[in-house]
Amino acid sequence: MSKLKRNERVGALVKILCDNPNEIYTLNYFTNIFNAAKSTISEDLVIVKKLMEDLKLGRVETIAGASGGVKYVPDMNLQNTREALNEICEMIKDNRRIIPGSFLYMSDLIYNPAYVRKMGKIFATKFMNKNIDYVVTVETKGIPLALMTANYLNIPLVIVRNDNKITEGSTVSMNYVSGSTGKIQTMYVSKRAIKYGANVLIIDDFMKAGGTAKGLLDLMKEFDAEVKGIGVMVATREPEEKLVDGYLPLIILDRVDDKKGIRLSPNEVLFN
Amino acid sequence: MSKLKRNERVGALVKILCDNPNEIYTLNYFTNIFNAAKSTISEDLVIVKKLMEDLKLGRVETIAGASGGVKYVPDMNLQNTREALNEICEMIKDNRRIIPGSFLYMSDLIYNPAYVRKMGKIFATKFMNKNIDYVVTVETKGIPLALMTANYLNIPLVIVRNDNKITEGSTVSMNYVSGSTGKIQTMYVSKRAIKYGANVLIIDDFMKAGGTAKGLLDLMKEFDAEVKGIGVMVATREPEEKLVDGYLPLIILDRVDDKKGIRLSPNEVLFN
Numbered sequence: 004m005s006k007l008k009r010n011e012r013v014g015a016l017v018k019i020l021c022d023n024p025n026e027i028y029t030l031n032y033f034t035n036i037f038n039a040a041k042s043t044i045s046e047d048l049v050i051v052k053k054l055m056e057d058l059k060l061g062r063v064e065t066i067a068g069a070s071g072g073v074k075y076v077p078d079m080n081l082q083n084t085r086e087a088l089n090e091i092c093e094m095i096k097d098n099r100r101i102i103p104g105s106f107l108y109m110s111d112l113i114y115n116p117a118y119v120r121k122m123g124k125i126f127a128t129k130f131m132n133k134n135i136d137y138v139v140t141v142e143t144k145g146i147p148l149a150l151m152t153a154n155y156l157n158i159p160l161v162i163v164r165n166d167n168k169i170t171e172g173s174t175v176s177m178n179y180v181s182g183s184t185g186k187i188q189t190m191y192v193s194k195r196a197i198k199y200g201a202n203v204l205i206i207d208d209f210m211k212a213g214g215t216a217k218g219l220l221d222l223m224k225e226f227d228a229e230v231k232g233i234g235v236m237v238a239t240r241e242p243e244e245k246l247v248d249g250y251l252p253l254i255i256l257d258r259v260d261d262k263k264g265i266r267l268s269p270n271e272v273l274f275n
Numbered sequence: 276m277s278k279l280k281r282n283e284r285v286g287a288l289v290k291i292l293c294d295n296p297n298e299i300y301t302l303n304y305f306t307n308i309f310n311a312a313k314s315t316i317s318e319d320l321v322i323v324k325k326l327m328e329d330l331k332l333g334r335v336e337t338i339a340g341a342s343g344g345v346k347y348v349p350d351m352n353l354q355n356t357r358e359a360l361n362e363i364c365e366m367i368k369d370n371r372r373i374i375p376g377s378f379l380y381m382s383d384l385i386y387n388p389a390y391v392r393k394m395g396k397i398f399a400t401k402f403m404n405k406n407i408d409y410v411v412t413v414e415t416k417g418i419p420l421a422l423m424t425a426n427y428l429n430i431p432l433v434i435v436r437n438d439n440k441i442t443e444g445s446t447v448s449m450n451y452v453s454g455s456t457g458k459i460q461t462m463y464v465s466k467r468a469i470k471y472g473a474n475v476l477i478i479d480d481f482m483k484a485g486g487t488a489k490g491l492l493d494l495m496k497e498f499d500a501e502v503k504g505i506g507v508m509v510a511t512r513e514p515e516e517k518l519v520d521g522y523l524p525l526i527i528l529d530r531v532d533d534k535k536g537i538r539l540s541p542n543e544v545l546f547n
Contacts, residue, residue, distance in 0.1 A: 011326040050286065150422055
């Protein structure tokens with residue numbers, strides 16, 4: 004390939020780094036594909052770092068040492084976080100979403116990449132420095148959000164199943180009490196899905212009593228895993244006392260009522 | 276914000292466009308955030324277009340007219356497609372993946388963002404010009420791949436359920452014969468998940484006889500939806516005659532045998 008100009012290299016560096024968040028690239032990798040000197044690439048990277056900071060689009064970090072290089076660290080700034088959550092709250096506040104039994108229809112939001120991309124980025128930003136090895140969720144509705152979070156953290160996703168599936172091989176199971184039905188259920192995860200002693204982040208779409216999260220917490224103990232955080236898209240205000248502590252909701256749901264309507268708001272903690 | 280230099284604007288344009296594939300941005304949007312003239316942004320975009328083409332990183336397209344602007348269209352080039360599929364095939368060819376009953380353990384691959392990102396991009400590249408409104412999958416194992424495909428196409432994902440869930444509201448159901456178990460099962464999708472007359476792309480992780488895909492095809496008829504394509508990560512070589520036609524597998528699986536091992540290869544059609 005013919006030599007690129009500086010502004011072309013800068014654009015290409017941004018593309019490659021941001022397409023693969025938290026992936027470390029060596030300077031050699033770039034000197035090869037751009038057919039340019041190390042000093043040239045270093046100068047390009049200074050420009051990339053500055054523009055990311057100036058426009059609050061995330062950070063480009065340099066890692067020193069033998070296995071060193073540069074990587075892009077996604078960062079959802081406060082303004083974008085606020086805008087995204089306000090937009091999502093406005094969309095949820097539509098009485099046509101109310102389903103008999105005071106449930107909320109949210110599948111259109113929680114399966115739409117445009118929204119889960121943003122919410123996944125918020126969780127990734129919050130849990131970036133926790134050295135997390137796996138994002139863990141239980142099927143089905145939390146999977147898209149959990150995958151996007153794992154995507155920005157650049158780590159594997161683990162999906163816990165509600166049935167013992169043949170394709171998972173040998174599994175570890177855990178009984179839990181579902182908050183919405185009050186029934187005892189069992190969750191299963193492949194024994195080979197999680198290395199012993201790992202750090203995990205639990206992500207789910209909805210939390211009422213916290214029964215599912217508690218089940219996941221107990222299941223993780225069977226792998227000697229440390230749960231470094233629990234992120235949920237929507238948590239109900241009531242019951243205030245949940246079965247788990249220290250969870251981080253993006254949105255707090257006060258009320259779903261056929262007549263009085265839906266009341267909810269972004270979790271203000273995220274803006275401090 | 277102080278005025279940016281050209282190479283900073285180019286980097287920022289790449290970041291914003293590529294973070295939101297297939298999302299149309301007006302020139303005004305960029306003149307505002309960069310505090311620059313339209314003519315300046317137009318020149319920047321010429322550079323962005325050229326570097327994308329030169330490095331085969333996708334395309335930046337201009338849409339004329341009142342609702343016009345520019346958008347980034349992801350494009351997985353042949354070399355990257357080949358490299359990604361070869362790498363995934365090598366990882367699957369590990370006898371420790373064989374589960375009693377000649378099943379393959381693949382959860383680590385099909386839930387890992389690093390791999391589903393690439394495979395989703397391949398599907399998005401193949402079905403980009405089909406005017407697709409929704410990506411449709413059935414829970415659970417195909418969800419990550421389907422979400423990433425929907426992400427690059429910038430369209431909603433629809434998840435068909437194996438049980439009739441209260442949070443889906445009124446549902447439409449379809450009976451189908453599962454290829455792996457031979458049993459009749461029922462799938463359900465919310466009535467409000469798909470607009471009548473839409474174009475859909477079906478994505479799943481695995482196809483043997485094609486029973487699940489056939490069920491989805493029949494279910495889509497209930498919405499007067501046109502199925503514009505069926506993409507599966509892995510299809511078995513046998514039975515050659517599937518219950519559906521015109522599906523596109525990324526990988527073709529010849530054999531899973533405890534003694535003889537695993538034989539599979541990328542679908543050569545993708546390289547033509």
